[in-house]
Amino acid sequence: MEFRLNEIQQIVQDTAREIATKEITKYVDEIEKTHSVPEALMKTIADAGIPGIPFAEAYGGVDAGYIAMSCAYEEIAKVCPSVSVSLLVCISFLEAVKNYGNEEQIKKYVPAGIRGEFRGSLAFTEPGTGSDPKQITTTAKKEGEYYILNGTKRFITNAAYSGPILLFARDSETQSITAFVFDKLGEGYSTSTPWDVVGMRGSAIYDVFLDNVKVHESGILGKPGEGFPVLLGTVAHSKVALCATFVGTMATSYALAVKYAKEKMHRDKPISKFPSIQLKIAQIAAKLESARLLTRKLSEESDDHSRIEHMKAWVGMVKAFVSDVAVETNLLAMNVLGAYGVTEEYKVERFLRDALIAPHIEGVSDLQRVIAGSYILGSDDALV
Numbered sequence: 001m002e003f004r005l006n007e008i009q010q011i012v013q014d015t016a017r018e019i020a021t022k023e024i025t026k027y028v029d030e031i032e033k034t035h036s037v038p039e040a041l042m043k044t045i046a047d048a049g050i051p052g053i054p055f056a057e058a059y060g061g062v063d064a065g066y067i068a069m070s071c072a073y074e075e076i077a078k079v080c081p082s083v084s085v086s087l088l089v090c091i092s093f094l095e096a097v098k099n100y101g102n103e104e105q106i107k108k109y110v111p112a113g114i115r116g117e118f119r120g121s122l123a124f125t126e127p128g129t130g131s132d133p134k135q136i137t138t139t140a141k142k143e144g145e146y147y148i149l150n151g152t153k154r155f156i157t158n159a160a161y162s163g164p165i166l167l168f169a170r171d172s173e174t175q176s177i178t179a180f181v182f183d184k185l186g187e188g189y190s191t192s193t194p195w196d197v198v199g200m201r202g203s204a205i206y207d208v209f210l211d212n213v214k215v216h217e218s219g220i221l222g223k224p225g226e227g228f229p230v231l232l233g234t235v236a237h238s239k240v241a242l243c244a245t246f247v248g249t250m251a252t253s254y255a256l257a258v259k260y261a262k263e264k265m266h267r268d269k270p271i272s273k274f275p276s277i278q279l280k281i282a283q284i285a286a287k288l289e290s291a292r293l294l295t296r297k298l299s300e301e302s303d304d305h306s307r308i309e310h311m312k313a314w315v316g317m318v319k320a321f322v323s324d325v326a327v328e329t330n331l332l333a334m335n336v337l338g339a340y341g342v343t344e345e346y347k348v349e350r351f352l353r354d355a356l357i358a359p360h361i362e363g364v365s366d367l368q369r370v371i372a373g374s375y376i377l378g379s380d381d382a383l384v
């Protein structure tokens with residue numbers, strides 16, 4: 001892995017930074033208040049080519065790889081992490097179709113998704129399980145060429161927007177998990193009102209109620225009963241995107257803390273001269289850079305789908321690490337700002353609230369470490 005970005009990655013990072021600072025920034029207050037990323041903004045992001053960054057030119061993508069994609073998530077999250085989460089779910093859906101779908105499914109979804117024509121969703125969490133998807137209870141009953149889906153999915157991003165959903169259900173006969181792709185908002189599909197959450201408020205999450213939703217067998221991604229590897233592989237990609245997003249929260253709080261420390265005066269000198277402030281800034285800087293480097297390493301692995309088995313263990317522990325340091329560093333940055341840190345005006349408050357989501361999304365941190373630890377101890381495949 002190169003530690004410096006190559007020319008294409010640099011162009012992508014600059015483009016994403018420009019979109020974030022010139023366009024996304026205009027919408028931040030609206031996004032936070034309405035719990036929604038406006039359609040016009042998603043279109044602007046798509047027109048800039050961002051959803052297509054990791055996909056081949058044949059699908060309308062940019063073919064710039066996952067390090068470039070991570071840079072884009074980070075730049076977007078530096079301004080509004082909720083936009084990054086809404087977007088990463090759309091892109092993870094496309095990634096799943098590209099990796100596990102047949103040609104017809106790829107042609108149907110990937111180019112249109114890259115053009116930003118819909119907001120995809122992923123649904124594995126249920127009221128009874130999140131980190132441990134083997135416990136999924138949503139049922140799929142085969143009737144002729146169709147499957148009839150019943151159950152409830154919980155905390156689903158983008159669930160109330162039109163577009164496709166990748167949803168995991170248990171076959172009533174074989175008891176194995178199958179991955180289904182179908183359009184949201186059709187007959188039998190309904191959602192709750194959005195959940196009120198501490199952070200990532202702009203990327204609303206909903207319960208999804210499936211009441212005899214009919215899905216044609218052509219909507220199966222991969223093979224019937226072989227949905228579990230699809231789930232793990234898809235979530236592995238999506239965790240990398242989440243890491244990049246939380247690195248974005250850390251980067252902004254760090255920049256805000258440094259700026260404040262240089263401007264705030266005590267006893268005729270800036271507080272940046274106090275060792276207590278210097279200690280905090282140094283801790284944030286080291287953790288931010290470690291999280292960024294680990295995320296980029298995993299991003300490089302994401303480019304090679306044949307490495308997915310190796311990546312699955314890495315991704316859990318890296319996501320747990322990044323989640324921990326995202327919370328710690330945003331809190332440290334808040335402390336640098338004293339009482340101003342807890343006001344909305346100084347913005348660190350919003351980035352800390354967004355970072356608080358990190359250990360609770362796509363598998364809680366402890367379980368990620370347990371899975372990674374058991375993989376390391378039970379495998380001959382050294383991770384380093």
Ligand SMILES: Cc1cc2nc3c(=O)[nH]c(=O)nc-3n(C[C@H](O)[C@H](O)[C@H](O)COP(=O)(O)OP(=O)(O)OC[C@H]3O[C@@H](n4cnc5c(N)ncnc54)[C@H](O)[C@@H]3O)c2cc1C
Nearest residue numbers: 122123124125129130131155156157361362363364366367
């Ligand atoms: C902002 C946001 C967006 C989200 N978007 C989506 C989405 O788009 N799609 C989706 O499907 N989900 C989504 N989720 C849900 C999220 O991924 C799950 O909530 C997460 O995986 C945690 O699951 P859980 O809440 O059921 O917690 P649990 O998995 O029940 O964990 C609760 C506690 O029990 C412990 N625990 C659980 N299982 C075990 C075990 N086997 N052994 C030992 N300890 C265990 C854990 O360590 C934890 O401390 C989202 C959540 C949020 C907050």
